[in-house]
Amino acid sequence: MLESLFTSSVTETLTIETTLSVIFAALLIGLFISMIYIKTRGKEGYSPGFTITLIMLPAIIAIIILLVGNNVARAFSLAGAFSLIRFRSAPGDPIDISYVFFALAVGLACGMGYILYGALFAIILCSVMVILNLTNYSKSKTNNMQLKITIPEDLDYQDCFNDILGDYTQSFKLLRVKTCDFGALFEIIYLLHLKKDINQKEFIDKLRCRNGNLSIVLNTEILDEKTYLV
Template sequence: MDSVFEAFKETLGQEKPTEIEVVWAMSLSLVLNLVIGTVYKATYRGTKYSQDYVQTLVIMGLVTTILIMVVSGNLSIAFGMFAAFSVIRFRRNLGQARDLGFVLFAMATGMVVGARFYSMAVLTTLITSAMIIVLTRKNAFAPQSLSHQLRIRVANDINYDEVFEPIFEEFTDTADLVSVETVQAGMMTELTYGIRLKTDAQLHLFVERLQIANGNDRILVTTKQGGKQ
């Protein structure tokens, strides 16, 4: 523990940056965090894109650079800053898990620039950005087919196990009955299935076959990401 403390103390003991170096570091941090924001926008695949969030990424990276440069050579300010950070909360519900990764990416870049490792900041930002772009374009780690939820309404006189089983065998890899609910004062039955379509299955043909089987009653297919199909 003492060795870690001494290393931290030595880092803070660097000569204070000049005004010109502060301007240079802030400019570099701004450029690199704009790159991060652009990468986030270009690789975003959700339905709730937020301009405010991207601007916040840039601001957080820049502010982190300022703070790291300010604490250089002043141990008391450093511990005061860390104490302040401990009570700060990121007051936004992150839409995707990757959003947290970009927050850490922006802050880490700001920290490296603030520590005056300029070439390392440029190199790590470019490498990480390239990795994110490749993973997105290759659709890495995606499932073989999208998982869907199927809600279908049938008349009470229909034997749904017998009627739908051949259709599920033709179009799905799995079809699990999740719930059975009576609707319209008990005159109809609404079934909820968790399904995984086959790779070559066409969704519109699947829905068409189901409509024929259930007498054109209500059918709703949604993806697990929430988008209607």
């Protein structure tokens, strides 16, 4: 009895009942995924349009699978149609991308008729996401930051901030140096680990006095030396 619940409900001949059941099941699972996404990503912020996309995507993929079926000609036709569509967007958050693949997998399962498999997969993975969020598994316990300082060309960038950085950071590393404004200015980028309970404003004020009150940017979401702004 239990095994029969996990068999495909889609036959070679589509019916209205089968199609509607697959679409509504995909929409409901997509809604569940979207709600979990909102719950786990609420503190970091999220795009309202992306939450709607998570609802629609499983149903879209499911109906595509239903239409293609075992027909190779339809599959090539749909592939040609989708190749004409170009998606232009900024690189997304890795977690958002994983949710997109999550929704795609659920849509594929529903489209093939394995609705209960798709629901089971969604429940398990969403439970894992909730547990990871509650335990703050992905939260960085370090205080790594990126410091970007603009200095005049006559200031030696190699050692000019070492004393200040030594007082306010546990460690620091010079990542990159580049010229700007036709060589009149230097832009230097540090990866640093601030000490606990320091006054960031006081830290920046001392840097401003040293660099002649030019631009200073302190990015607080930098995790390693490969993650810096260009």
